[in-house]
Amino acid sequence: MNFLANPLLASTSSSDTLASMMDPFGFGRAAMNYWRDSVERNILYWDVMRERGNQYLAHMEQTKPNVLGFETEVLMDGRTLPNPTNYELLRVLPPSNVQVDPQKRPFVVVDPRAGHGPGIGGFKPDSELGVALKAGHPCYFIGFLPFPEPGQTVEDVVEAEVAFLRHVIELHPETTEKPMVVGNCQAGWQIMMAAALEPDVFGPILIAGAPLSYWAGEHGKAPMRYTGGMTGGSWITALTSDIGNGLFDGAWLVQNFERLNPANTYWKKQYHLYANVDTETKRYLEFERWWGGHVVLGGDEIQYIVDNLFVGNRLSTAQLVTRDGRRIDLRNVRSPVVVFCSRGDDITPPPQALGWIRDLYEGEEDIIANEQTIIYCLHDTTGHLGIFVSGSVSRKEHSEFTANMDYIDVMPPGLYETTISHASERTDAELIERDYLLEFTPRNFAELDQDVMHKPEDDRRFATVARISEINLGLYRLYLQPWLQAVMTPEAARWIRRMHPIRLGYKLLSDRNPLTVPLPVMAEYVRRHRQPVEQDNMFKALESMASDQIVASLDAWRDLRDSSTERMFMDIYGQPLLQAAVGLYGDAHVHRRRPGAEPEHRRFIEHRQNELRHKIAQGGPHEAVMRSVIYVLGGAPATDERNFKRLRASRAELEPSTSLSEFKRLVREQFFILKLDREQALASLPTLLKGQSNERIDGYITHLEHVFAASGELSEHAAERFEQVKALFDKARPKAVSAPAAKASGEAENASVESAKTKEVAPANAAPDTASDTAAKKPSRRAPNQRKGTQRKQ
Known part of the structure; x- marks a missing residue:
């Protein structure tokens, strides 16, 4: 190339050659590129923080703020209800x-x-x-407004x-x-x-x-379950509500969530935005619109929740x-x-x-x-x-x-x-x-x-917390609450909410702060002339390594904090003397016997079992088919959605007029009958099919084959159960009769079918004819020789 013919290329080539001579390893150029990129990212990052603050203020000024991504219309307003x-x-x-x-x-x-x-x-x-x-x-959505109704x-x-x-x-x-x-x-x-x-x-x-x-949890995890014990119970909740003049600021709950993972709260989330500010801005602002949309709860509401659920x-x-x-x-x-x-x-x-x-x-x-x-x-x-x-x-x-x-x-x-x-x-x-x-x-x-x-010894510890919480809450209400409620005013409560550290973090970085005035101008200039650094830049790699070290340090501090808190909780509330002082030491049922152990519940179960015993031999073909399906599939270790497709077809083919609630009742009833007395339930299958023709019984068996084929081949154990069911169905087949009698029986059956079609009403104990017609057109794919042999014998 003739550099003299192109002075610009010649100048560029000369500068590159000079730079290579002065910086043979590229450290200086990598440092300059990283420095420029970091300055640009800083400007863009702080501008995103400014946008976040503006977004927060605009969101909180709405009468009904929400972050739904769909258009909605109000159907009922809870403020118009009796309560x-x-x-x-x-x-x-x-x-x-x-x-x-x-x-x-x-x-x-x-x-x-x-x-x-x-x-x-x-x-x-x-x-x-x-x-x-x-x-x-x-689709419908149940949402809420930022402030509760009085007395809610x-x-x-x-x-x-x-x-x-x-x-x-x-x-x-x-x-x-x-x-x-x-x-x-x-x-x-x-x-x-x-x-x-x-x-x-x-x-x-x-x-x-x-x-x-709320008492459940694995040791070494779930640190939030120890919060009530380490604060002495729910008196701190009452104190916070009284400071809010009867309202509890939801920002305190959000702060508890953020403390769970300090690495993410104080570094990782913000660094991820800083490191990817060119692509992550929209996602970050969308999430912050919800995360920063703090609401207020009623003091009575949060006290009920903490006393009865979190602590109790x-x-x-x-x-x-x-x-x-x-x-x-x-x-x-x-x-x-x-x-x-x-x-x-x-x-x-x-x-x-x-x-x-x-x-x-x-x-x-x-x-x-x-x-x-x-x-x-x-x-x-x-x-x-x-x-x-x-x-x-x-x-x-x-x-x-x-x-x-x-x-x-x-x-x-x-x-x-x-x-x-x-x-x-x-x-x-x-x-x-x-x-x-x-x-x-x-x-x-x-x-x-x-x-x-589950660990029973932990139940006694948490029950001890619940007793101590009641004591501390009573002392607070006796000695401190009257004084605090007397001096707290609504305006003072609003000022305290506004000064919450989380809320201030949004407000201070918004257009209401005069120090942010230059940010949008600077950010616009950077976006027009943006020069991001290459990913293989050594200084960018060092930045990422430093970030990982900060995250690891914060995680280590979190683990130390949580393990120390757990150890203190277990030691304090596991003390036999403290448990005895609140009347729990040696109590085998520290929070109540299971409801299932109550005598009235056992009497209810016994009564229900007696009712089901009388229904074992009651019903018709639909009960027989459903009982067979549950018996065969019940022997398998698992079931899946494909079986339901055939069960739904069963409802459509055998009982098209049956509602879903009735179908559900049938499934559950047959399940309980099998659970109660399986041998008698199976022995009653021929009774349920009594009076059915060979064609109908063949149709029921074919239908069962389709149900089971929906989830692939049956297991060996399930196949054995199916063969047992088919043998029971064969027992219900009508006995062989002479030709004239068979002809007369067939004509009578056809006449009854035509009559049923005319009235459009199916017999209560028989399947509609559409089922038998469908079944007759679908030859069985399992053991056809067995059924043909049976018919020849008859």
Whole structure:
């Protein structure tokens, strides 16, 4: 190249050559590039902080702030109810590219009111609401306003949610299926309280990251459960409410969450934005709009929550009683309950999400006796917020729960764990319609205890905390509360809320601070002339290493703090003298006997068993088919959603007029009959099929084969059970008759069929003719020679 012909290239080449001579290893150029990049990133970072402050102020000035990503309309305002609350029912309007089927089950999401504002359940397109909308469900959202109504209580909120659900049911008279309700975190236990009081308004319930058993936890983890003991009980909650003139600032709850992970709060989250400021700004601001949207709770509300749930642990042991005398017993919940939790959740770890099952029941047999279906799903990595947001790590769980709620709604009572596998990882992928397969495995309490890790000695420690909390709260109310309430004014309380460190962090870095005036101008200039440093820059690598060291140091400090706190808690509240001083030493039932052990409950179970014994031989072909399905599949270690597709077809083919609630009753009743007396239940199958023709019986067997084929080949044990069922069905076949008699019988049967078609009414103990016609056209794929041989013999 002729450098003389191009002076610019010649100058550039000369400068590069000179730079290479003066800086042969490139350290100086790498340092200059990194210095420029770091200055630019600093300017952009602080400008994002300014935008965050402006966003916070604009959000808090709204009358009804929320972070929902969907358009909504208000259907009911809780402030108009007999006991006013700050909650409201919203209808979620689907996006233009989404079609909603009003015939489908309504889907209701209830967001937590634990310091933050509403909307996290519909925060993103792939959130809980987004998943349900894509599946075509009519969706509703129960949110709340920033300030409570005067005198509002937790019971008022529960009653408001029940009223909202009744209104949703009224809006969908064309469907008999009750709404599916999702309760996130704090809303989870609130929804369970409502379902225990009014079980008739609930369909399947999904509680995500909801702590129902606050005393449960694994040693070395779940540090939040020690907070009540280390502060001397709930008197500190009453003090905070009195400082707020009867209102509790949710920013204090948010601060507790942030202290759990100081590395993330004080460094990692902010450094991630600084290091990726060119791409992370939008995501960061979206999340901060919710995280910084602090709300206020009523003093009576938070005191009830801390006394009865956090410290008292009374919900999971049926000790809560409403003001009108109703006991809140979670055994009254009649809907299937799906518990979604994660081992990566440090706010609601699995023991606190699942411990209520062990607190309430003596074993899996007790769950079955109460006709309850409890399903739990354990994620390995997702954090607390990831459970609600339905992000990339937990999207498939929410999608599968939503898609299979009809299956879950008719599952037999018991305790199950669900797992989700990718279709491509299975050998029977051609039988799976979607990308994932939901499978259910029956569990016992020994397996549940591997996740709950219950320790009776810890119960006595936490019961000691509860007693000391009552003592300290009484002393505070006697000596300090009257003085504090006398001097605190509403204006002073507002000033204290404004001066909270978390709130100030947002306000000081906004346009209201004159020092931020140059930031937008500087940031705009940087964006126009941005020169990001290469990722292989040695100084950028050193920066990343330094960040990792800071995170490791903060994590080490957190671990030391948490382990020291746990050790102090165990030593203090494990002292026999302290336990004896509050009347708990040597008490074998420190917080109450399990409700399942009560005599009245045992009498109820005995009465229910006697009723079922009388029904063993009652019914017809549909009872026989359903009993056979449950018997064969009950012998398998697990079942999955594909069986439900055939069960749903069973309902459509054999009993098209049967409602879902009646179908569910049939499934559960046959399950209990098999559980009560399996030998007698099987021996009664020929009785249930008495009077059926060979063609009908062949049709029932073919139908059973289709049900079992939906999930692939049967296991050896299940196949043996199926052969046993077919032999029992063969016993019900009519005896051989002469040709004229057979002809007359056939003409009579045809006449009765025509009569039934004319009246459009099927006999109560026989399947509709559409089932037999369908079955006759579908030859059996299992043991055809056996049936033909039987017919030839006849």
